[in-house]
Each structure stands twice: as C-alpha cells, then as structure tokens.
Amino acid sequence: MTTLFERVFVSVFGQTGRDFIDGLQRSSSSLSDFVYVKVFGLPFIVLGARQTGKTTLIEWMRHNLHELDSFAPEPTAPGGDSVPAFSARIGGEGMRLKPTRDVGGEYDMWETDWVELFRVAKPRGIIFLVDHTDVLAHKDALNFVMNMIDEEIEAKRNLKAFLVLVNKSDLWGGKLSADDLLHSYGNEVKRLKNQAARVGYQTWIVGGSVRDGVTDSGETLTASLRTFFNAIRPKPR
C-alpha cells in the first residue's frame, strides 16, 4: 500500500522516484532487521503446559544450542523468572534473542503469567511445547493460547510465527511418530491453521528433543529454530 507522499513523489519524479522509494524502504527494513537481530533481540515467548521443557529450551538456547548434560530444571515458580536478552548462534548466524521471561505452565499461571508476558513482550513469535503425556492439559493450554491471541489485539500485532514443538522425542520417538501424537489434536491443529491464515502468522509443527537437539526426522532442532527465527525477523529469510 502506498502513502499519499509516495504517490506524489512518484508522479513528480517518475521511475527514478519509485526506485528511490524502493531503495529507502529496503534500507529501512535492513536497518530494522539489524537492530532486532544484532542489538535489541528478537522478541519471542515460550509457552506450554507444565513439565513440557520450557525452561530447558530457554537454557539450551542460552547455552548456544549445546547439549545440557548437567542442567536440572526446577518447577518455575509463580511470576516466572526474568530472562535477559542473550546471543546464540542459530544455523551459522549470531542472533540476539529476547524471550523476556521464563513462565511456568500450571493452569493457574495461564490467566496471570502467560497473558502478562504476551502483553509485555508483544512477541514476534511463539514457541509452544507439548509432549507425549496428558493430552487434555496440552489441548487446553493450546486452546488458551489461541484464545489469548484472538483477544489480545495490541499484543498480537507483531506476531509472525507460531512453532509447536512436540518435545521429548527421546522418550516417545521409538514407539510413536509426531503424527501419531498429534492425531488427538485434530481440531486444535485445524484451528491453529485457520487462525494463522486469519491473523497472518506462519505455523509449523515439529517433533524433537531439546535434550538431544534433534527432531524426530533426524534433523537438528537448530534447523527448525533457524526457520522460526528467520520468519520472525523484520526482514524474513
């Protein structure tokens, strides 16, 4: 969509004016991309029901996506913990990431900590974790997040991507596939895709293990995260 200024500028200067404006827009987009990716950090949030690995995922990213041998997560207390922006090497590129807070996944935290985090962070992306246990709790949590996106008009404005990570494939991978696990989530997946089309964000579902850093298809989890973070940067790649 062109502004009145652009139309006037192009009508006065013709093709040269158009090229100038296009160049200006490209430079501004590149500058914004640089500022987000290298300076302030890409705002994203990590949500999911309790015990799905949110704290471990954030810690793994903070450790530059290296294996977490000795990390022993604790249940995240009400209110969560602040996570300052940090740098990580995602698929060969150094990126500054800003998850804002690590929040717990208990039911009582959804209305309080999740909504508050969503409002404060105004994230460009959401990573939502589920695992092979307690399907009902994960479905409730996913539906809650989709409702929250619908209701929080201001906070969802920047949302560009929603990654569902079916975590802990090291525990379910031998017996099941991510598709088997997601069979029970038919309505939720359909709703997520509809919302993505309506709100204008991209969505993916990936099975994998944060502990091992791999997806259930044998690729590295880093590749999935690279796709996610490239989608939420101001100049998507």
Add this chain to the structure above:
Amino acid sequence: MPTLTLDYVLEGRQRGYQFTSDTRGVAPDQLKLIWRNAIPRGSAWSDPAYRGARSLKCFTVDDAGAGSVAVCDVIGTDQVDEVGRTGIRRAVIQVMRYAEYQAFLRERLAAIPAAVIRDAERALYARNWDLLLKKHSNAVHSPLKPQTVFTDDYSPERWRFVEACLLLLVTRATVLTNLIEVTPKVNPFADRALSFTTLALDAREESRLVAIPAAKAAGLRGIPVVNLG
C-alpha cells in the same frame, strides 16, 4: 485478614503451584499481585544448600487508605515432583494492615538474639557510604525507587544476621534507614512500606531491599551490591 498458602500440589487433576487455601476475601488484583511476587526470584533452589532455607518477603498490596502488606514466609522444601524436579518452595502469606505490619516487624526483630542485632547494627553503620552511593548507581532501577542489594556467604546461621540487617533497615530503627529511603513525611516518593526480601537467588524484579548469597552475586550485571561479610 486472610492467610493464604501457595503450595506445590502433587496429586489430582491440576498439579503444580497453586493456592491451596481459601482465597475468598482477597480482591482479585491483590491476589494476582501476591501470586506473582510471593515467591523469591532466582533458580538453583534445588541446591542442597538451600533446602529448608527460609525467606521473608514483604510488599505492599494496597497503598490506599489504611493500606495492606503481604507478608510471605517462604521455605525451600524437599518435595520432588513426578519427573524428579526439586527446588520447590512453599509460601504462607498473611495480608496485614500497615499498623499490624509495623508491630509484626518489631516482633520479628525482637525474636532475634540481641548479640546478632548488635552485629547487624555495627555492620550497617560501617557501610553508611556504601549504602548511600551504591543504591544510586544501580543502573537497573529508577532513581526514585532504587534497589539495594546485600550479599553475604550463605549459611542458615549467617542469614539470621542478614535478616536482622534488613529488619533494622525497614523498621527504621537506625539513622541509616534514611540512607535507604527518607520517610514519606519528608519524601513524597517514599514507599509507605519498603518492600524487602531476606533471601532471593536473583535480585532482578525483587524487592527494594534484597539479600542474596554471595555466590549468586557474580551473575548480577550492572547491579551494585553491599557486602555484609
């Protein structure tokens, strides 16, 4: 006023942290504030050194009229959840009017042995300038509401002394208190009740006065600390 319990539930359909006591009688906004702030910040509570560790955390929940303060008595438990996680804490929260709160603080201070209080007074007097200068060089907090972070080597016995230092400061029992915050009668920006936490593992988003173990202070960037050791 009601007493609330914030506990980690290991049985039933909804598990994890939740209020296990009746929350009727507490306004929803106040309940949210208590939920978010009752438990001291930081991770590594699963470290054996902090099992059974106690923290007193107090903050204002209602500044209007008679005002009220949440007094949170928090303990590191030895609970283990279904997937083997530890570092679980339990908080018992009393919501008190300001007048009751002042009496509570005085009682709490009086329960500490006199020798420990004398040590605490000496330690605070010796750190006058530290207290005054370091709070204002705290880049993270606003100059109007600066945060003062205290550190010491953690041990349950040593933390009696640290608790005494904080209680002395908040009860305004010493002249030094004015270095932390001038009374609301003089300073319109002063808090009616200065929030404090006697033990947290991270100072970020914590009370105006917070004590953290020296081992945890290394991770604080841009936050000056007053060493009580």
